[in-house]
Amino acid sequence: MSTTPQQTMPTGIDTASLEHVERVAQKRIRQRQLLVISLRIAVLVVVLGGWELSARLKWIDPFFFSMPSAIFDQIVDWFVNGTSQGPLLTQVWVTLEETGLGFIIGSVAGIFCGIVLGRNKLLSDVFSLYIKIANSIPRVVLGSVFVIALGLGMASKVALAVVMVFFVVFANAFQGVREADRYMIANAQILGASRRQVTTSVVIPSALSWILASLHVSFGFALVGAVVGEFLGSKQGIGLLISTAQGAFNASGVFAAMIVLAVVALAADYLLTAVEQRLLKWRPAAV
């Protein structure tokens, strides 16, 4: 309908009808986004509303489970007046630092070991057994060991986050490597790739969606590890905030701290998704 001349296509389908089609498509996309957001809000309203209501009607005991309004007040209070350990953002930063370091070290180690063992049958035959054993060790127990070995500083929290992350990432990297198409690997070898080049240019790209899937879930795990580490002794961080609130029968404080964690996790996931979309831009768009 419009006839703006600068809109000519490289190889022309007639401009007007294309524009119309595109407008329709964009409108549909916008409508869908709106739908998704409203549904998300609906879910949130139902959950929070149900929670608030059952707490107010004493179906659940707000002493244990608090209620959204009280949690919100607690967050606002922390934000405005700070926590008794210092400003809220400092607590977030402390935990985030431990988490981030643990996440990076754990996933790099997991990816590295996964790829090495996935590519080398002998190593995997020998060591997989021991990795399975290590994975069955309860993390809280490991926590005490780390504290003794590494002291009560950041190192022990980071170590705990590392062991939470490592196994998930390792398992996926390992399997992802083994799923690499053998014809693709053969093709690279025939084209002249060395063993290392096969790994970097075939095995890793094809294991990438496996690795990324594990990274998504394991950031949350790193967070859990850092918080558990803070439970074992610390003077700052969200974990301490939770344990102080627990000791003071302040259920609102416990849940408020968890919501702060959730925000951190969502922000990290958002970043991860952005990275993922860059790395996987070669894929057909999902339908």
Add this chain to the structure above:
Amino acid sequence: MSTTPQQTMPTGIDTASLEHVERVAQKRIRQRQLLVISLRIAVLVVVLGGWELSARLKWIDPFFFSMPSAIFDQIVDWFVNGTSQGPLLTQVWVTLEETGLGFIIGSVAGIFCGIVLGRNKLLSDVFSLYIKIANSIPRVVLGSVFVIALGLGMASKVALAVVMVFFVVFANAFQGVREADRYMIANAQILGASRRQVTTSVVIPSALSWILASLHVSFGFALVGAVVGEFLGSKQGIGLLISTAQGAFNASGVFAAMIVLAVVALAADYLLTAVEQRLLKWRPAAV
């Protein structure tokens, strides 16, 4: 060289040379197995020997880290004389029951949600967010919530094992579903498959290696969940064994209990591998 006549092939390659070839191949396989086992033992000997030595030479303090010989004695003692909570096997059984239930419920739920959300874009757009939030909740905190909501019986331990397992399995099932080849799905639809048939006959088989990879790692996680649950209050189980040992500064007891856990985990993994090999028998053997 041999001329046993009953060995004729359906479509004959000459029998004698085939037999020779097969004998050579089998010998090589046996040699390899031997190599793997000796290397495994070598690793074990180095680790345990190094540990024992450093403990005896006081490089590390056996008060904290115990030493293999003392751990072995502790296991034997538990086995022969029972633990203070009752026979060792009862403890193992209690923990195993919680773990097994948690593992089954968590992985079924994870697979189910992963498949449903992986297959339904709208649901996944709406709910993925909340699953990410849930995944950032520290499990130990959840543990106390479960204890309050479900009491101190088996239920709270199972619940904790469930939440340890769920997210890993969910993440992989979800991604596995999304990785299913779109031409394969289209082919099934064209052949007349209903949505449900597409799911059961295309999506699930193609997500299977994803799901199985997550099950391997998450059995260990279920074990961790059950043990952490026992930490928070219980009458029996390996977790209690560990916390009692910790309370009594009995490092040997702590490590002995972890070794018992490792044995359980390895046995479960062995079973899982057997199931896996049945389910994936359609695949080309790995090279």
Add this chain to the structure above:
Amino acid sequence: EKITIMVGGAAKIIYLPARLTEQLGYFKDEGLDVEILSQPAGVDAENELLAGAVQGVVGFYDHTIDLQSKGKEVEALVIFGQVPGEVEMVSTKAADTFKSMADAKGKTLGVTGLGSSTSFLTQYLAQRAGVPSTQYTLLPVGADNSFIAAIKQNRIDAGMTTEPTVSQLLKTGDAKVLIDMRTLEGTRAALGGTYPASSFYVQRAWAESHKSDAAKLSHAFAKTLNFIATHSAEDIAAKMPKDYYGSNKDLYIGALKASLPMFTKDGKMPADGPETVLRVLSAFNPSVKGKHIDLAKTYTNDFVAAPVKTAAK
């Protein structure tokens, strides 16, 4: 040089002097750089002390005895609580048939953990009332919320806990006090003597090599104990960080009031204290049972009593 102290739950009222000292600035007054860490799980604090990760622990005195039985020398420098501060609470529903420890037969008793101080105390109380440990069940239920949940859900008939859980249960009416070990009289009646519990302890070797630091720390804590003895619960609560009482300051003040009698005034070990503790432990702690314990090595009043070297401000 920085001194790190691990508190087995800095928000717990029985350990209140630790954080209060910091809040009052008494560490600084002594010229000390002290860092207070909190660890609700508690059980690892001693390991961290022995491993050198922390220089001091605020925890239960009985750990020093337990550790000596394992060949580790730890001594209490300052005694905060001359009594445990623990209360055996009986669920309101069970209260009619559970009027004294002698009624424990066939009942389920809650403790924070098996092998914890609460479990030894519970067993000892029952034994004194003539009920052998085979006739009741101990159930580990943890502290705080999970303890309250266990009472509410009738999982235990009675159980041992501290403030502010006690006040909370009394407020909601879910439980009543059976045996009160927050006061000297109650404790004497129940255990036959004082029972020093909440205290500050360090490795003996550290105390010897850091005599001046040990003395300064002891003085700082002693000053705080004096402050507690001379101020009202409201005044004390006003000094504490608000997250320690959450949204319910009244409950906290009430709990504090009920707890104030437990604190020593000078940080010194009460004369009959160590024996009582040893008696309880020898009865039920398998690692102490039958071992020779040199109680003199488990505590010292030297540092709290020592003359102040640096001129007090």
Add this chain to the structure above:
Amino acid sequence: MNQPMSRETPAIELRNVSCRFISPDGKATVALRDFSMSVARGEFVAIVGPTGCGKSTTLSMITGLLKPTTGEVRVMGAPVDGIDPRIGFVFQADAVFPWRSVIDNVAAGPLYRGRSKSAAYDEANEWLRRVGLDKFSKHYPHQLSGGMRKRVALAQTFINRPEILLMDEPFSALDMQTRTLMQDELLQLWGGAGSVVFVTHDLEEAIALADRVFVLTARPATLKKVYEIDLPRPRVTSEVRYDPRFIEISRDIWHDLREEVQIG
């Protein structure tokens, strides 16, 4: 669509269809431009055209796997909306199920459509025999050669006796002999009842099989020319190619196509 007029409505109709893809560097690739075609019921149509011109894209739009950017696609008189199980589609690439054995792959269609297990497997065995794979029924796809896998795909599609059959270079992985056998099998299955759209690079195959041959231009594909193949039926594919009319048509189409390919 009401019953009475169904004989007249074409089985497949593309009206002024364009299909545009956006490539990663932001440039648009127009695969089809203003393309119209129509296939009557019971008609056998072959499509030939230079590689990459848009043949597979066309078939995808007919199945509903792909939506046209502009224009309309109708099947059996109704606009395409999702995948229609009256259609059979032999994909250009491999799309057999690797986790199913050969016989399970072939039996998939009848089983999906609710046939009894024994009936489905009986029929599947019959079709395996026809494509010459009866000895391989227990094998998994990765244990077959390329040509054998293609035959599994053919049996898988043929067993459903679809009303509309779309085939994308179905016989290109087969040797001449097997190919001829499969062509005859196809003609027999079709028997003038369903509608077939057959994409191939083999002109002789196109002419031997089809009622009409559509010649496409290079990308963006439009319809260059339609050839009516007036050779009498039934045809025996191995003999019809010596017919003088066959050779004539062949030369014309060859000429048309040559114009479309400019490489280098």
Add this chain to the structure above:
Amino acid sequence: MNQPMSRETPAIELRNVSCRFISPDGKATVALRDFSMSVARGEFVAIVGPTGCGKSTTLSMITGLLKPTTGEVRVMGAPVDGIDPRIGFVFQADAVFPWRSVIDNVAAGPLYRGRSKSAAYDEANEWLRRVGLDKFSKHYPHQLSGGMRKRVALAQTFINRPEILLMDEPFSALDMQTRTLMQDELLQLWGGAGSVVFVTHDLEEAIALADRVFVLTARPATLKKVYEIDLPRPRVTSEVRYDPRFIEISRDIWHDLREEVQIG
């Protein structure tokens, strides 16, 4: 192998090779039985045979992707042990890298072999032009048609100028015109220097390109017959097929092959 005798040793030699696969129901499939062949240096050999007879299996054994059950495979005089980068292999199935754009796929070989980036990309661009994909260099493989992907694979292999070139039905997804262009490209690249083993179902293609045509029997494959193609070189593939000698050979091979295929 010492230098002096290298001219005499064949480029590829299979000596009494058998290859047996064990299927899931425990039955053995013998793909090759007591198969021997030899390809001289600088020779262009075509292999034809019924589908599923063992052609791809043979190529896999030459590359070292598959080990023979019995017998010996030698390349350039030495027994095959792992993958030899002097070989180029155009796979029957798709094996381009989906995460690399077209140009990155083509440049892969030179880059692996340590060429400088700019040299590799210059050459890759040149080869893209030759296979007619210069406009698609930034596309990813899933955005190409089947025939275009095959051409990427060809450019990817050709750019390495391998001493031994194995091709498994390389041109079957291409239209006639493009196919002819690619055949000429291949002949020019080969130029009598390297050795080529070319598997095809298109007899005319085999005869037009090769020095010798190996006809295989049905599975288990053995060598049925070897045809020396004594047509003069250089050949123009589009013209050589009208040569009477060509037609004669063609008929003979056709006859041979027909005997091998029994379906139904």
